[in-house]
Amino acid sequence: MxxxxxxxxxxxxxxxxxxxxxxxxxxxxxxxxxxxxxxxxxxxxxxxxxxxxxxxxxxxxxxxxxxxxxxxxxxxxxxxxxxxxxxxxxxxxxxxxxxxxxxxxxxxxxxxxxxxxxxxxxxxxxxxxxxxxxxxxxxxxxxxxxxxxxxxxxxxxxxxxxxxxxxxxxxxxxxxxxxxxxxxxxxxxxxxxxYRNDPTLAWRRIKAAGRNPQMLGRLKAIAEWREMEAQGKNIPRGRIARDETLADLASHPPKQQSDLAKVRGLSQGWRDNDIGKRLMNTIAKAQPLGDDEMPPRQPRGAPLGKEGALVADLLKLLLKIRAREIDVAARLLTRSDELEMLASGVRKNLPILEGWRYEVFGKDALELVEGRLGFAVEKGRLKMTRVSEDEEIFASAGSDDAVDEETDESGDDSES
Missing domain, CATH: 3.30.420.10 (Ribonuclease H-like superfamily/Ribonuclease H)
Structure with a gap:
């Protein structure tokens, strides 16, 4: 060469x-x-x-x-x-x-x-x-x-x-x-x-709890202000203020400039310097976030609860097994939050249930959630195993019998 x-x-x-x-x-x-x-x-x-x-x-x-x-x-x-x-x-x-x-x-x-x-x-x-x-x-x-x-x-x-x-x-x-x-x-x-660096969209990169329009409006304004300050000085945005500081300011806006000295991540000088004054003006002018700008809600199923969390854990175990079997990175197949949504009952708009991901992993994940797939140990290694229709019927019948027994016992107690 x-x-x-x-x-x-x-x-x-x-x-x-x-x-x-x-x-x-x-x-x-x-x-x-x-x-x-x-x-x-x-x-x-x-x-x-x-x-x-x-x-x-x-x-x-x-x-x-x-x-x-x-x-x-x-x-x-x-x-x-x-x-x-x-x-x-x-x-x-x-x-x-x-x-x-x-x-x-x-x-x-x-x-x-x-x-x-x-x-x-x-x-x-x-x-x-x-x-x-x-x-x-x-x-x-x-x-x-x-x-x-x-x-x-x-x-x-x-x-x-x-x-x-x-x-x-x-x-x-x-x-x-x-x-x-x-x-x-x-x-x-x-x-x-x-890669587009639009200061008006900088707030979307910052993690902030809640969906309050007033808080998100302040976060948008402060994040845009920080981008413009950093660009003007050509310094990293974190040198102006860190993300968690912006989120704190948006959630708990200071009432006067002297309060900036109490904000974690800002120095005492902010209480009376020019950059602190510009920040306070930005907060004062911030408008609530409009409905068209609100972040989309993530699809949610029923609350996971203890049983749902166990199902999600089983799905994560299944993901590890399948990734090992076919020698592929688990992250390419799916993410933990997607498995939790599947465990909670979500069935729409999940990449895991579409295209090649469904064929490679999603189909088995769905069958596990719906009781048609289980785990077995063979020669010391964990593997997936199909649940036969007879086993499903037996499990269902056993569950019904258990309910009947509980009903009978309850009836006996009420009569005594």
């Missing part, structure tokens, strides 16, 4: 992108810094196909990144391969207003062919290539120039390894017939709505 150490020239980058545009796929990775800024600072882009690889320096003076961004977002004939690519996609979206397309994430793909839910890159490389990654450069300051040869070699290795691993994963997916399982997950990763 031909390695281009570091591209800083626009013509060289354009020529590279022209060659890569003829590939079936390219592996992509980025290095960035965001610890001290609101917007992540792109410091390096690595890209490779099966024949060549390069590191591209977006901080190089005069470098035109347009050919690279067009390859990633506008060329739909080339598949873009990432590993745990959410932040990489976010950075590309911030730069272009578009997400890479089409897209494939090896971390997500591993959930369909193994029980790994969030396999790290170094473990991925070791499991597929038998190589140990040098982690020494992982926490380097990528914004400093010049970059060392070791830094560049480490960075390019991320995509050269990925370009070798992807065909192996693809082959396994084809062999198992599980490629379609990933379609929805990859669509989520590439959905631009996940």
């Amino acid at each position: 031909k390695i281009h150490t570091l591209i800083t020239d626009s013509d060289e980058l354009a020529q590279l992108c022209d060659r890569l545009a003829k590939s079936d796929f390219v592996a992509v990775d980025t290095e960035f810094m965001r610890e001290n800024t609101y917007w992540p600072e792109l410091c390096l882009v690595q890209i490779a196909n099966t024949e060549e690889a390069a590191a591209i320096d977006p901080l190089a003076s005069g470098l035109d990144m347009t050919p690279l961004y067009e390859l990633l977002t506008d060329n739909h004939d080339v598949l873009k391969i990432f590993h745990a690519g959410g932040q990489d996609v976010e950075i590309i979206f911030n730069a272009t207003g578009k997400t890479p397309s089409p897209i494939f994430d090896t971390q997500i793909a591993m959930m369909a062919i193994s029980q790994s839910e969030q396999i790290g890159y170094s473990n991925l490389v070791e499991s597929w290539l038998g190589l140990t990654i040098d982690k020494g450069a992982r926490f380097t300051d990528w914004s400093r120039r010049p970059l060392t040869e070791r830094q560049i070699e480490y960075a390019i290795g991320d995509v050269t390894h990925l370009s070798k691993i992807f065909p192996k994963i693809l082959k396994r997916l084809i062999k198992t017939g599980r490629g379609m399982w990933l379609n929805q997950e990859m669509e989520k990763l590439a959905d631009p709505d996940n």
Whole structure:
């Protein structure tokens, strides 16, 4: 494989992108810094196909990144391969207003062919290539120039390894017939709505108890205010105030600015400084959340209670068994809250009861809830077992007999 150490020239980058545009796929990775800024600072882009690889320096003076961004977002004939690519996609979206397309994430793909839910890159490389990654450069300051040869070699290795691993994963997916399982997950990763930074919607990311319109209206206003403050200063939003502090302010709004000194997460200076004044003005102007903005209610069945909780536990046990049997990550099949809804009686709008998830796991989960599936121990291993119609009838009859006996005993007591 031909390695281009570091591209800083626009013509060289354009020529590279022209060659890569003829590939079936390219592996992509980025290095960035965001610890001290609101917007992540792109410091390096690595890209490779099966024949060549390069590191591209977006901080190089005069470098035109347009050919690279067009390859990633506008060329739909080339598949873009990432590993745990959410932040990489976010950075590309911030730069272009578009997400890479089409897209494939090896971390997500591993959930369909193994029980790994969030396999790290170094473990991925070791499991597929038998190589140990040098982690020494992982926490380097990528914004400093010049970059060392070791830094560049480490960075390019991320995509050269990925370009070798992807065909192996693809082959396994084809062999198992599980490629379609990933379609929805990859669509989520590439959905631009996940990366649009609309300050008016920032409140939706904050956990707040209750559905009170006044409280949620304050939360929306405060969250938008925090985004604008952080953007204006280009500092992480958490440096202004943490999520739990915003939720507390929305639930228990201070009556006067001096009360801000009593709020957990705010310093004493907020009682009389300008940012505290701006916060109080925001709270004072906040309007109740409109009906059209209220978060949708989650589908709910009957309250779980003790028996329902036991059924949910059985479903979680069934999920572990099935995930182990077919060697798939349990999280790809379903979530705990979905199992609890199934146990409480919900039967509509549950992904577990639709498509491939129903065939692979949902059908058995439903049969367990409805008493047609049980557990057995065979050679020391827990397994699923079907309940025969005779056993169902016997169990039902036994239950009726027990009721009759209780009735008889009750009758005898009343007569005595």
